[in-house]
Structures are given as C-alpha cells and as structure tokens.
Amino acid sequence: MADTAAPAPTRALVLGNPASGSHSPELVEQVRQLCASCLEHTEVHLTTGPGDATAAVRRALGRPAGAAPGAPDLIVVIGGDGTVREAVQGLVPATGNAALAVVPGGTGNSGYKMLWGERPWSESLKAILTDTGVGGSVRLRRLDLARLAETRNYVYLGACSGVIADALLTAGELPLKGRERYARAYADTAAGYPPYPGRVTVDGRVVHEGPTVLANVGGGRYRGGRFLVLPDSLLDDGLLDVCVIGGGVPADQVPELTLDAAHMDHPATVYARGRTITVERTDGRRLPLEHDGEYQPGIGSAATFEVLPGALPVWAPAAS
Structure with a gap:
C-alpha cells in the first residue's frame, strides 16, 4: 500500500x-x-x-x-x-x-x-x-505486520520454527560476522537435525501435520540475508505467507535448497497464505521459535500469528 x-x-x-x-x-x-x-x-x-x-x-x-x-x-x-x-x-x-x-x-x-x-x-x-x-x-x-498472539509483539520480517530458530543459538557460538555467521550456523544446525512433531493451521484449516523441519511465517522473502524461504510473499497484500518443510526433506539439504527456493519443488513442502496462522508442536514440548532474528525462549508449544494489514x-x- x-x-x-x-x-x-x-x-x-x-x-x-x-x-x-x-x-x-x-x-x-x-x-x-x-x-x-x-x-x-x-x-x-x-x-x-x-x-x-x-x-x-x-x-x-x-x-x-x-x-x-x-x-x-x-x-x-x-x-x-x-x-x-x-x-x-x-x-x-x-x-x-x-x-x-x-x-x-x-x-x-x-x-x-x-x-x-x-x-x-x-x-x-x-x-x-x-x-x-x-x-x-x-x-x-x-x-x-504480524502480531504474535502469545506475546502481543509485532513481527516485522518473519518468524520461523525448527532449524532456522535453533540456528540462532548456534550462531551465538561462532566467531564469524555478518551473513557468513548465520550461513555457517544454519548449515551446522541442519546437519543431523531431528524434525519435530508439528501442525500448521491457516485460517482454521490444517495445512500440515507430521514431522516438521521448519515452518516460516512472514513477511520477508529472505531469512539470514540470503535464504529465499518465502519466494512468493508480498509485503502489503493483507495476508501472511507460511512455508512448511516437512520431514520428507533431509534437514541437512534445507540450507542449500532454500538458497534459490528449490525447496518449493519438493513434495514435502507446503506453502499457504492466510490472515491467521498457528504453528504448533504436537508433543507438548516447547516450540523452537524465533522472529526477526531473535530467539523466543518463552514460547510454549504453539504460536499464533495474526496479520495487521498496512500497519x-x-x-x-x-x-x-
């Protein structure tokens, strides 16, 4: 707008x-x-x-x-x-x-x-x-923008569960700077990363349920400055995009696939749009989640994002 x-x-x-x-x-x-x-x-x-x-x-x-x-x-x-x-x-x-x-x-x-x-x-x-x-x-x-219902905070760029979130913890331990730091952390975290049991709901409709490597909600097309996770996202269409990469994609392949949006061609990838998106971990454990490059340790097993058009x-x- x-x-x-x-x-x-x-x-x-x-x-x-x-x-x-x-x-x-x-x-x-x-x-x-x-x-x-x-x-x-x-x-x-x-x-x-x-x-x-x-x-x-x-x-x-x-x-x-x-x-x-x-x-x-x-x-x-x-x-x-x-x-x-x-x-x-x-x-x-x-x-x-x-x-x-x-x-x-x-x-x-x-x-x-x-x-x-x-x-x-x-x-x-x-x-x-x-x-x-x-x-x-x-x-x-x-x-x-999105609003994270559990904290009432605004989400500017996007939010992601799973491997992209946990890569932030790895990045904090690396002596590198800039985009190279996150790229290295992403690759290191993805190596042997176990999918979590998850579910993603868009406007009340379940679009994914099962092993989950990541679920990215946004927002911005890129994460980590170079990974094209949401290639079809528009910044002002009044909708949130979500990309879910399921357990059918080996986690160690995800960094390379997301460099040029090749993950979009994999049958284990789900892409959807809506006004309210809920990302859950179905075993009751804490959902690994970040938004805008900041890890969210206080989130429980679910996170709900509501769109704020033109905010x-x-x-x-x-x-x-």
Whole structure:
C-alpha cells in the first residue's frame, strides 16, 4: 500500500545498536552526517540493552507539540533484524507521521534486503532524504505486520520454527560476522537435525501435520540475508505467507535448497497464505521459535500469528 501524499522527512532519530553483528562507530557517524546534511534536525541514540530501542522510539515520538526538538518523522535504524524489530514495537502504536528507514548493521539484514535488495545503504538513505517527491525514486509504503498472539509483539520480517530458530543459538557460538555467521550456523544446525512433531493451521484449516523441519511465517522473502524461504510473499497484500518443510526433506539439504527456493519443488513442502496462522508442536514440548532474528525462549508449544494489514510506514523504492 503506497502513500503518495507523504511529506519528505525533516527530523531524524538515528538508532545504533553496539551489540549488533556489524556495528561500528564509523557507520553511525556516517549515517548521522548524511542525515544532518539534509534534514532540519538529527539526533543519535545508541541502545544499551534489550528493549532500549523500543523505549527510545516511544520517548521521542511522545514529545509534546512545541517541544524542542520536536518529535522525529524519520526513524533510522542501524542494526540487524532484531534491532529493527524493537524499533517497530515503539513506532507502530504511535500516532503521527513518523516512518521507518533501515540501514543494514546486523548479521543477516534480511529486513533491509526485502526492501532494497543489495543496493548500498548510502544510496538508499540519500534517496529517502532527498528524493521522495512526486516522480521521485522513493515512496512511503505501508507494510503488513504480524502480531504474535502469545506475546502481543509485532513481527516485522518473519518468524520461523525448527532449524532456522535453533540456528540462532548456534550462531551465538561462532566467531564469524555478518551473513557468513548465520550461513555457517544454519548449515551446522541442519546437519543431523531431528524434525519435530508439528501442525500448521491457516485460517482454521490444517495445512500440515507430521514431522516438521521448519515452518516460516512472514513477511520477508529472505531469512539470514540470503535464504529465499518465502519466494512468493508480498509485503502489503493483507495476508501472511507460511512455508512448511516437512520431514520428507533431509534437514541437512534445507540450507542449500532454500538458497534459490528449490525447496518449493519438493513434495514435502507446503506453502499457504492466510490472515491467521498457528504453528504448533504436537508433543507438548516447547516450540523452537524465533522472529526477526531473535530467539523466543518463552514460547510454549504453539504460536499464533495474526496479520495487521498496512500497519508499518516505511520508506522503500518507488519501483517496488
């Protein structure tokens, strides 16, 4: 969904996460300088721990009218998918005209890729700051989000059970950085990974039941910055996509298959769309689950995702 009447941004809050996969003070300063050269006001906030990005966005957007500085109308997030996820928790409930811009600074950066592909961040951000008018190269889109019913949190990029979730735990033990870190973790975790007994329900209809290697709900087409798990997903069609890879696919083949969506041709793969999707583990044990690159240890045996059509204002290419 596009908003062709959106005004150009004038005030930016730049969020940096020193704990993210590719953070550097130099990157934060480059982003700050670019914003400051084009906007009336730019401020930087470096997060201090889990939840701080959400709190910072809420504080900034909650400033009263007439305050100096005023509430930002552009939230620039430097970080990985997890940092963007936190910022979204503060941005979406707020009133006003603030919109999101993403600068890749994490491990997978799939959320940036789903908007801008492999375009350098400096080009995409410069376009957001200077080329948003009629006929410009950038437009404001309103993307669908999911809400995870068990936590009430918003899901920006997507959520996945099984091997992709457990690969995050492996990634935390590896000395690599960026996409190579997650790719290695994905392959290592998939080697000998046992499918879990699962069930996936879409709008009340069971689409899969049995051994499950993963069930991915979204959202973004890519996970880990390079794995094309949801190749048919549209970001603003008012529906959630789900891809289930069943136990008929050896888990150690899944990383290679998902690089170019070859898993879609396997008979053990199920692909569906709907407004409400429930992913379950049927033996009563805890469902291994992540969303937006963050492991969810507090989830029980089931997770339900509800679509929120057009909930997130974000700057994106006009041609998208």
